[in-house]
Amino acid sequence: MISPVYLKIVEDIKKKINSAELKPGDAISSETALCKEYGASRMTVRKGLAILVNEGYIYSIPGKGNFVQKPDYDKYIIQYNEMSNSINTVDKTQLLEVNIVVPDEKLANSLQITRNKNVIMIRRLFFTDGDPVAYDVKYLLYQKGMPIVEKEIEHATFPEMMSKSTPIFALKKELTIYAQTPDEEIKRYLDIYDNVAILVVEQKLYNNENKPMGLGITYYRGDYIKLQGITE
Amino acid sequence: MISPVYLKIVEDIKKKINSAELKPGDAISSETALCKEYGASRMTVRKGLAILVNEGYIYSIPGKGNFVQKPDYDKYIIQYNEMSNSINTVDKTQLLEVNIVVPDEKLANSLQITRNKNVIMIRRLFFTDGDPVAYDVKYLLYQKGMPIVEKEIEHATFPEMMSKSTPIFALKKELTIYAQTPDEEIKRYLDIYDNVAILVVEQKLYNNENKPMGLGITYYRGDYIKLQGITE
DNA sequence: CAGTGGTCTAGACCACAGC
DNA sequence: CTGTGGTCTAGACCACTGC
Numbered sequence: 323m324i325s326p327v328y329l330k331i332v333e334d335i336k337k338k339i340n341s342a343e344l345k346p347g348d349a350i351s352s353e354t355a356l357c358k359e360y361g362a363s364r365m366t367v368r369k370g371l372a373i374l375v376n377e378g379y380i381y382s383i384p385g386k387g388n389f390v391q392k393p394d395y396d397k398y399i400i401q402y403n404e405m406s407n408s409i410n411t412v413d414k415t416q417l418l419e420v421n422i423v424v425p426d427e428k429l430a431n432s433l434q435i436t437r438n439k440n441v442i443m444i445r446r447l448f449f450t451d452g453d454p455v456a457y458d459v460k461y462l463l464y465q466k467g468m469p470i471v472e473k474e475i476e477h478a479t480f481p482e483m484m485s486k487s488t489p490i491f492a493l494k495k496e497l498t499i500y501a502q503t504p505d506e507e508i509k510r511y512l513d514i515y516d517n518v519a520i521l522v523v524e525q526k527l528y529n530n531e532n533k534p535m536g537l538g539i540t541y542y543r544g545d546y547i548k549l550q551g552i553t554e
Numbered sequence: 555m556i557s558p559v560y561l562k563i564v565e566d567i568k569k570k571i572n573s574a575e576l577k578p579g580d581a582i583s584s585e586t587a588l589c590k591e592y593g594a595s596r597m598t599v600r601k602g603l604a605i606l607v608n609e610g611y612i613y614s615i616p617g618k619g620n621f622v623q624k625p626d627y628d629k630y631i632i633q634y635n636e637m638s639n640s641i642n643t644v645d646k647t648q649l650l651e652v653n654i655v656v657p658d659e660k661l662a663n664s665l666q667i668t669r670n671k672n673v674i675m676i677r678r679l680f681f682t683d684g685d686p687v688a689y690d691v692k693y694l695l696y697q698k699g700m701p702i703v704e705k706e707i708e709h710a711t712f713p714e715m716m717s718k719s720t721p722i723f724a725l726k727k728e729l730t731i732y733a734q735t736p737d738e739e740i741k742r743y744l745d746i747y748d749n750v751a752i753l754v755v756e757q758k759l760y761n762n763e764n765k766p767m768g769l770g771i772t773y774y775r776g777d778y779i780k781l782q783g784i785t786e
Numbered sequence: 787c788a789g790t791g792g793t794c795t796a797g798a799c800c801a802c803a804g805c
Numbered sequence: 806c807t808g809t810g811g812t813c814t815a816g817a818c819c820a821c822t823g824c
């Protein structure tokens with residue numbers, strides 16, 4: 323295997339950390355020492371260390387040295403949009419309603435607007451293998467370029483709806499996940515007769531000034547849908 | 555503001571991307587062009603570009619150039635352990651049972667072991683403000699150095715239990731989140747008389763050879779607990 | 787072939803830690 | 806003061822792309 327020197331440095335130090343030869347808080351050899359050890363220039367050594375910093379293995383204190391970082395046990399990555407995640411996929415959607423509504427107090431608070439502003443409401447049903455698996459409601463602040471054509475809305479995910487009017491890179495999002503029992507309306511939409519729990523996922527979109535641009539709430543049948551997160 | 559040249563380069567290019575002046579797939583000025591534009595050496599320019607690559611703004615194709623990356627809409631970060639997440643905190647725990655058990659078929663499959671291996675089972679209750687909010691069950695493969703002292707177990711999170719025997723950096727984890735209705739046992743433990751949905755979070759720990767080392771299942775009262783994820 | 791990015795060097799000056 | 810990391814330069818050679 324031919325590979326760059328800086329990757330060799332990265333691998334060696336990772337091994338030492340994973341095998342507990344180096345423990346959190348321990349100092350790494352200094353950069354000049356690593357230069358000698360690998361017969362490399364300082365920029366090459368620093369390139370390797372920069373990768374370790376980026377991957378969360380070490381951190382630097384100027385004037386002191388490089389040290390082993392305490393890992394973040396609790397950080398998970400979750401791939402989610404309302405129509406697909408790492409386990410489930412929605413294969414059919416049905417548009418129930420597109421309307422301009424006046425927000426109630428809770429919604430106005432959530433979107434940080436006054437109650438005299440109008441909001442676009444979109445209600446949809448999601449299906450997998452012919453079964454209704456989720457009831458989806460979205461509230462969007464109206465903006466120029468916003469899609470109000472039904473064909474554009476029916477199959478779009480939340481960021482896709484917004485990206486018509488806001489540059490995609492500028493969007494920040496927030497997920498809130500909880501469980502609740504279904505009300506009568508949701509039971510009707512999701513064909514629920516027994517006792518089934520609902521997994522609720524709220525998506526909130528912000529623009530780059532941290533102003534809320536939209537709220538989406540998706541009610542999944544708890545016996546059909548699972549979410550999954552993994553560590554890096 | 556005094557700041558390094560490479561950060562100036564990063565900010566300038568980010569601005570162009572966020573304002574949609576540069577769109578996904580577009581080429582960035584070549585490295586030599588950026589050198590002239592900023593009067594900087596190539597290593598300095600490349601340091602800036604490396605940051606943009608790392609943050610997911612651009613990607614490189616050797617021999618061709620640097621290009622604007624299509625952002626990953628659907629990636630969320632979630633901070634979770636069974637006792638605290640970004641919204642809720644457990645302030646009291648009660649150890650119900652520590653025992654050696656023989657796994658049933660489902661558990662044996664999940665841990666990829668044969669049914670004649672013994673497994674440590676730990677059952678706990680979690681409280682917030684005096685109310686029982688979660689019922690927690692863990693199954694651990696027995697290993698040398700494993701804590702079987704009740705005091706060590708009662709307040710420990712899952713990775714803490716394992717880190718006594720496995721280097722912490724070597725642990726990979728997986729979360730599965732779903733909703734279900736409580737069975738009688740859970741209703742009893744969580745003081746549930748009405749119709750309350752349960753938010754179930756399964757944690758699975760793997761060592762660095764991707765061998766399962768433990769399974770944890772936490773049953774949260776749906777009316778008490780929410781999880782939250784954010785985009786980077 | 788010229789232009790691109792990927793790796794690497796052997797220096798330099800700076801700010802900061804700690805003695 | 807020495808040793809540390811942070812920034813930066815002005816070159817170099819390589820492999821790859823596309824004409």
